Amino acid sequence: MTQVEISNVSYSYGKRQVLKDVTFAVPQCRVTMLLGPNGAGKTTLFSLIAGLLALPVGTITADRKTLGVVFQQPALDLELTVAQNLNYYASLNGISRKLAASRIDELLGPLELATRRHDRVRDLNGGHRRRVEIARAMIAEPRLLLLDEPTSGLDIPTRKSLVAYLHAQAKARNMAVLWSTHLVDEVEADDHIVILTNGQVAADGGVEDVLRQSKSKSVAEAFTKFAGAGAA
Amino acid sequence: MTFTLAYRALIGIIWRECLRFVHQRGRFVSALVRPLIWLFVFAAGFRAALGVSIIPPYSTYITYETYVVPGLCGMILLFGGMQSSLAMVYDREMGSMRVLLTSPLPRWYALFCKLLAGTLVSVMQALVFLIIAYFYGVHFPLWGFVTVIPALLLGGLALGAFGLFLSSLITQLENFAGVMNFVIFPCFFLSSALYPLWKMKENSLFLYWLCSFNPFTWVVELVRHALYLKFNGPATLVVLACAVIFASLAVISYDPKTALVRRQVS
Numbered sequence: 170m171t172q173v174e175i176s177n178v179s180y181s182y183g184k185r186q187v188l189k190d191v192t193f194a195v196p197q198c199r200v201t202m203l204l205g206p207n208g209a210g211k212t213t214l215f216s217l218i219a220g221l222l223a224l225p226v227g228t229i230t231a232d233r234k235t236l237g238v239v240f241q242q243p244a245l246d247l248e249l250t251v252a253q254n255l256n257y258y259a260s261l262n263g264i265s266r267k268l269a270a271s272r273i274d275e276l277l278g279p280l281e282l283a284t285r286r287h288d289r290v291r292d293l294n295g296g297h298r299r300r301v302e303i304a305r306a307m308i309a310e311p312r313l314l315l316l317d318e319p320t321s322g323l324d325i326p327t328r329k330s331l332v333a334y335l336h337a338q339a340k341a342r343n344m345a346v347l348w349s350t351h352l353v354d355e356v357e358a359d360d361h362i363v364i365l366t367n368g369q370v371a372a373d374g375g376v377e378d379v380l381r382q383s384k385s386k387s388v389a390e391a392f393t394k395f396a397g398a399g400a401a
Numbered sequence: 402m403t404f405t406l407a408y409r410a411l412i413g414i415i416w417r418e419c420l421r422f423v424h425q426r427g428r429f430v431s432a433l434v435r436p437l438i439w440l441f442v443f444a445a446g447f448r449a450a451l452g453v454s455i456i457p458p459y460s461t462y463i464t465y466e467t468y469v470v471p472g473l474c475g476m477i478l479l480f481g482g483m484q485s486s487l488a489m490v491y492d493r494e495m496g497s498m499r500v501l502l503t504s505p506l507p508r509w510y511a512l513f514c515k516l517l518a519g520t521l522v523s524v525m526q527a528l529v530f531l532i533i534a535y536f537y538g539v540h541f542p543l544w545g546f547v548t549v550i551p552a553l554l555l556g557g558l559a560l561g562a563f564g565l566f567l568s569s570l571i572t573q574l575e576n577f578a579g580v581m582n583f584v585i586f587p588c589f590f591l592s593s594a595l596y597p598l599w600k601m602k603e604n605s606l607f608l609y610w611l612c613s614f615n616p617f618t619w620v621v622e623l624v625r626h627a628l629y630l631k632f633n634g635p636a637t638l639v640v641l642a643c644a645v646i647f648a649s650l651a652v653i654s655y656d657p658k659t660a661l662v663r664r665q666v667s
Contacts (some may be wrong), residue, residue: 219503223657234505244496246417248424253417260413261504263406
C-alpha cells in the first residue's frame with residue numbers, strides 16, 4: 170500500500186528546470202530514501218509534496234492532513250523552550266494540552282531530551298535541535314513523515330542513533346517516511362530507494378533491485394554510478 | 402476544519418505570540434518608550450507651536466498632549482503591525498512559517514490566527530500606553546478604556562493585515578529596512594496623528610488630500626472618537642474595508658498558486 174503517489178511531476182524556476190517527469194510511490198511502514206547529489210531537486214520535490222509550492226505539471230496524491238515535516242533549514246522558535254515548541258505544534262494540529270503533554274513525554278525519552286524539555290532551543294546544540302525537530306514532526310502521529318536531510322551537520326554517533334530511531338519508528342508507528350539525503354550510509358537493507366539526479370528519477374526500487382539494476386555491490390557504488398551518469 | 406482544531410490552533414498561535422513577546426522584554430519596552438517620548442518630550446515642546454481648535458470628537462479646546470494621544474495609539478498599532486510583518490519575514494527565512502503553512506489548518510485561517518495574535522499584543526501595548534497617558538494628565542472618560550478596545554482591535558487588524566501583505570512581497574529580511582522608511586514614516590506623518598487635517602489643508606491642499614486618503618488617518622480618527630465614547634461611522638467602514646482588502650491580498654499572496662512573488666525553496 171502506498172502513502173504518496175508522485176506522477177509525472179515537473180517543476181521549473183524560470184527557465185531552469187529542476188524536476189523532469191518525476192514518478193514514484195512511497196510505500197507505507199517503510200523508509201523511502203530519496204538519494205541525490207546537491208541540487209538534484211530533492212528540496213523542491215519536498216516542498217511540492219508539503220504544498221509549499223504550487224504544482225504546475227503532474228500529480229501528487231498525499232494526505233497533507235497527516236503530514237509531519239522536518240525541513241532542511243531549522244524551523245524551531247529559538248526563543249521558546251523545547252516543550253513550548255512542541256506544544257505550539259501540537260495545538261496547530263488540534264491536539265489537547267493533556268494529550269500533547271503525554272506525547273511529549275513519550276517522544277523526548279527515546280530522543281534523549283527528557284531532561285532538556287524546559288531549556289530554550291537557543292541553548293541547545295545542533296544535534297539536540299534536530300531531535301526536537303523530529304519530535305515536533307512526530308507529535309501529531311503523522312501517516313507520512315517527510316525528512317529533508319534531517320542529519321545534515323550532525324556528528325557520526327548522533328547521525329547513527331537518529332537513523333536507527335527513525336527506521337524503528339516507521340515500523341512501530343505504521344508510518345511512511347520519505348527521507349532525502351546524499352549520505353548513502355543512512356540506507357538500511359529493507360529500505361526503498363529512489364535516486365534523483367538532475368531532476369530525474371535514475372533508479373527506483375528496493376536495495377536489492379537498485380544494486381541489480383546498476384550492477385553494483387553497494388548502495389554507495391550504485392549511487393555514484395547513477396549520480397555520475399546523471400551529471401555527465 | 403473542525404471547531405476543536407480551529408479553537409486549539411487559535412489559542413496555540415496567540416499563546417506563542419504572547420510567549421515570544423514576554424521573552425523579548427526589550428520589544429515591550431521599546432514599543433512603549435517610542436510613543437511615551439512623543440508624549441512627554443515632543444508634545445511638550447510643540448504644545449505652544451501647534452494650537453488646536455475645537456474639532457470632533459472634542460467639545461472644548463484641548464491641549465496638544467490630549468490631541469496627540471490617539472495618534473500615538475495608532476503609532477503603536479502601526480509599529481506593532483510592521484513588527485509582526487518583520488516577524489513573518491524572519492519566520493519565513495528561519496522556517497517556522499513553513500511549519501505553520503504545512504499544518505492541517507487552511508492557509509487563510511492560519512494567517513488570520515497569526516494576524517489576530519499580533520493584533521492582540523499591539524492592543525495590550527496601546528492599553529498600557531493609555532493608562533500611563535491618563536495618569537500623566539491626559540483625560541478622557543474612563544469608559545473610553547472600554548469603548549476604545551474594539552477600535553484598537555479593528556485598527557490593529559487593518560494595519561496588521563497591511564503588514565502581512567507586505568511581508569508576502571518581501572523576499573529578504575534585509576529589504577525590510579526600506580519598508581520601514583517608505584511605509585511607516587509616510588503613513589504616520591501623512592495622517593491626522595500629529596496635527597489636525599485642517600492645519601495641513603491651510604498649508605498644502607495636495608498633502609491634505611494625501612492625508613485624507615491615508616488609511617492610517619482613518620484608524621487614528623476611529624480610535625480618537627472611540628476614546629471619547631463617539632462612534633465614527635465612515636472611519637469604521639474605511640478601516641473595516643482596508644482590513645478585508647489587505648487580509649485578502651495577504652491570503653492570495655501567501656497561496657503558492659496565486660503568489661505575487663515566487664520564491665525559490667532552500
